[in-house]
Amino acid sequence: MLKTATTVAGLCLVAGLAQAADRWDGADELAVNPLGCEAGATATVTPKPYDGGAPTGAKDLAGKEITLVDVPKLIGIGYFAATTQGMQEAAKELGNVNVKTDGPTEANIDDQITFLDNFITQGVDGLLFAANDPVAIAPVLKKALGQGIHVVGYDANSQPDAREWFVNQAEFNGIGKSMVDAMAAEIGEDGSFAIVTSTFTTPNQARWIAEMQAYAEKCHPNMKWLETVEAQEDNILSFNQATTLLNKYGDELKGLFGMTSVATPASAEAVTQAQLCGKVAVVGLATPNAMKPYVAADCVKSVVLWNPVDLGYAAVQVMRAVADGKLQAGATEVEAGRLGKLPIVNGSEVLLGAPFIYSKSNIDQFDF
Amino acid sequence: MATLDAAAKKQGKGWQPALLRHEVLLAVILVIALIFLAAQTDKFLTTGNLLNQGRLMAEVGLVALPMTLIIVTGGIDLSVGSILGLCAIVLGYSWKNLGVPLPLAMVMALGVGTLAGFANGWFITRVRVPPLIMTLATLAFYRGLAEGISQARSVRGYPDWFFQLGQGDVWGVPTQLWILAVAVVITAVILARTPFGRGLYAIGHNEVGARFSGIPVDRYKLIIYTFSGAMAGLAGVIFVSRVSTTRSDMGTGLELDVIAAVVLGGTSIFGGTGTMLGTVLGFIMIQLLKNGLALTGVKGDATIVVIGIVLILSILLTNFIQRRRSGNE
Numbered sequence: 001m002l003k004t005a006t007t008v009a010g011l012c013l014v015a016g017l018a019q020a021a022d023r024w025d026g027a028d029e030l031a032v033n034p035l036g037c038e039a040g041a042t043a044t045v046t047p048k049p050y051d052g053g054a055p056t057g058a059k060d061l062a063g064k065e066i067t068l069v070d071v072p073k074l075i076g077i078g079y080f081a082a083t084t085q086g087m088q089e090a091a092k093e094l095g096n097v098n099v100k101t102d103g104p105t106e107a108n109i110d111d112q113i114t115f116l117d118n119f120i121t122q123g124v125d126g127l128l129f130a131a132n133d134p135v136a137i138a139p140v141l142k143k144a145l146g147q148g149i150h151v152v153g154y155d156a157n158s159q160p161d162a163r164e165w166f167v168n169q170a171e172f173n174g175i176g177k178s179m180v181d182a183m184a185a186e187i188g189e190d191g192s193f194a195i196v197t198s199t200f201t202t203p204n205q206a207r208w209i210a211e212m213q214a215y216a217e218k219c220h221p222n223m224k225w226l227e228t229v230e231a232q233e234d235n236i237l238s239f240n241q242a243t244t245l246l247n248k249y250g251d252e253l254k255g256l257f258g259m260t261s262v263a264t265p266a267s268a269e270a271v272t273q274a275q276l277c278g279k280v281a282v283v284g285l286a287t288p289n290a291m292k293p294y295v296a297a298d299c300v301k302s303v304v305l306w307n308p309v310d311l312g313y314a315a316v317q318v319m320r321a322v323a324d325g326k327l328q329a330g331a332t333e334v335e336a337g338r339l340g341k342l343p344i345v346n347g348s349e350v351l352l353g354a355p356f357i358y359s360k361s362n363i364d365q366f367d368f
Numbered sequence: 369m370a371t372l373d374a375a376a377k378k379q380g381k382g383w384q385p386a387l388l389r390h391e392v393l394l395a396v397i398l399v400i401a402l403i404f405l406a407a408q409t410d411k412f413l414t415t416g417n418l419l420n421q422g423r424l425m426a427e428v429g430l431v432a433l434p435m436t437l438i439i440v441t442g443g444i445d446l447s448v449g450s451i452l453g454l455c456a457i458v459l460g461y462s463w464k465n466l467g468v469p470l471p472l473a474m475v476m477a478l479g480v481g482t483l484a485g486f487a488n489g490w491f492i493t494r495v496r497v498p499p500l501i502m503t504l505a506t507l508a509f510y511r512g513l514a515e516g517i518s519q520a521r522s523v524r525g526y527p528d529w530f531f532q533l534g535q536g537d538v539w540g541v542p543t544q545l546w547i548l549a550v551a552v553v554i555t556a557v558i559l560a561r562t563p564f565g566r567g568l569y570a571i572g573h574n575e576v577g578a579r580f581s582g583i584p585v586d587r588y589k590l591i592i593y594t595f596s597g598a599m600a601g602l603a604g605v606i607f608v609s610r611v612s613t614t615r616s617d618m619g620t621g622l623e624l625d626v627i628a629a630v631v632l633g634g635t636s637i638f639g640g641t642g643t644m645l646g647t648v649l650g651f652i653m654i655q656l657l658k659n660g661l662a663l664t665g666v667k668g669d670a671t672i673v674v675i676g677i678v679l680i681l682s683i684l685l686t687n688f689i690q691r692r693r694s695g696n697e
Binding site: 105 | 416
């Protein structure tokens with residue numbers, strides 16, 4: 001009895017703490033910054049001084065062979081296998097870079113710190129990382145900088161002063177614009193849509209939704225936002241939530257956004273099983289492999305994500321440029337091999353570009 | 369009890385049984401591993417690296433001490449990682465969101481850990497829920513509370529003095545290593561030299577027998593589970609100080625690292641045997657193996673495989689020794 005009582009008390013506490021917001025604040029205190037409505041609009045670069053760190057007493061490595069270690073959030077998943085592939089491609093192309101990927105098998109802040117710590121002790125020329133936590137990783141990265149090791153992040157940032165540069169795969173407002181534009185193209189300017197997300201406070205998802213709301217109000221004011229539902233990152237729950245939305249709104253619902261790589265395929269499955277392909281559009285963030293069947297069946301036309309192979313490729317190119325002294329504080333762009341020149345934004349971030357849209361014509365080229 | 373003392377006397381007498389004790393073998397293996405790894409890379413056997421490893425293993429070590437007491441009684445505590453996460457969140461949330469002064473928030477975190485451990489012990493002794501089931505339930509429950517309270521937001525921006533605990537040094541040695549050393553000495557004395565410690569062995573050997581010989585079994589159990597929660601809370605505060613942020617997923621999987629260290633140290637999962645020295649050797653061994661292998665360039669996934677093999681070998685060795693010993697009697 002008592003056990004049940006404590007459980008119930010615990011649940012009430014949890015429920016009491018969960019608050020739903022009518023205005024999406026992104027679960028943080030940052031302001032939204034919607035992009036321009038025209039196709040290909042990029043953020044107006046507001047000049048911001050370099051806010052990254054600098055290694056103390058770094059060796060002169062210009063043109064010399066360098067050894068890098070890449071510590072992603074975790075290893076053994078398709079996404080980071082793709083970034084690793086991109087890194088190897090860049091290393092091969094450059095010819096004077098050795099890069100090894102190693103990291104925890106679970107996205108665990110403590111394990112990741114231990115890995116980085118060991119590589120600092122081992123002595124490398126540069127560290128690449130995708131942080132499991134921006135603050136927790138900072139002390140160990142600062143230690144690396146303090147020993148003259150170059151530090152470049154990608155995919156998930158740390159505090160700016162704990163690394164030199166960060167390769168940003170897509171800005172939040174860029175994702176927001178791509179998602180809403182793709183939806184508007186499919187369901188029209190006056191269509192109604194709903195969103196399936198993880199939780200209202202998950203950092204990335206909440207931020208994306210806040211940007212989507214701001215962008216839709218600015219550029220597609222007649223689109224109607226019906227509802228946003230939580231589905232954790234749970235396959236079955238996502239499917240059930242999407243099915244509920246389809247039943248609840250019937251013909252009124254023209255489109256579903258999936259905000260996670262779980263929610264998007266689950267929403268596509270719900271639409272397929274309800275035999276509403278072509279009537280209800282699904283647009284979302286997802287990895288290509290999960291979406292291939294729905295794209296092949298013409299049930300989903302656009303899957304939004306960046307290209308992780310290019311992301312890994314760019315990270316190694318940026319590191320090489322740093323070691324060669326070609327990328328220094330105050331630069332406005334950096335040469336990144338086959339990707340051309342990449343712009344510098346937010347002081348010390350290298351922007352990979354606009355998000356990548358996977359469609360029937362290109363999705364089969366990717367395997368992750 | 370009498371047979372126990374006799375067995376202890378038998379263990380102490382003569383060189384041969386002493387040499388065959390698990391701790392001695394483990395120490396020998398540890399030294400061999402140290403020499404081997406030091407020969408592979410000159411980065412391994414340096415004071416700086418070893419002290420740094422001490423810093424990294426302190427949390428597992430602190431939780432492994434009460435875990436040894438619990439496993440000696442034949443119990444288990446799977447909820448330690450979740451208690452660590454909950455205490456970290458209580459520390460961060462009460463300081464940042466409720467405006468509690470940080471020292472008081474640290475005390476609150478320890479208090480919540482103690483309470484969480486007490487709840488485990490209370491249900492195990494009063495409601496007779498098996499420890500495995502009870503702590504499996506609280507593994508989920510405490511983690512859920514941590515996630516609910518934190519709402520997936522992390523707490524950062526602690527004042528500099530707070531980092532002394534997890535990132536600072538005292539006389540050149542990491543602060544938390546001093547705390548760990550003191551805790552090791554105290555728990556080792558309690559287990560080996562007090563009636564309470566002998567009572568724990570007795571419970572592990574034969575709980576019913578212990579009850580009939582007048583040992584307050586339930587009180588002893590309540591004490592060790594409460595102690596386990598308190599130590600997980602302490603480890604949580606140190607962890608927050610070391611990584612300078614608070615997240616609800618802190619300490620995930622900690623229970624497995626801790627149990628692995630205790631079992632590697634020769635404590636039988638069925639209860640009744642085990643020493644603090646063995647546990648200390650156990651967690652030092654795991655930490656140095658992980659570090660040494662990483663420094664010699666072995667990849668992370670291969671390192672886990674090696675740790676697994678070492679665990680299996682250690683258990684085979686213990687079984688072999690026990691069979692030899694019972695054969696001699």
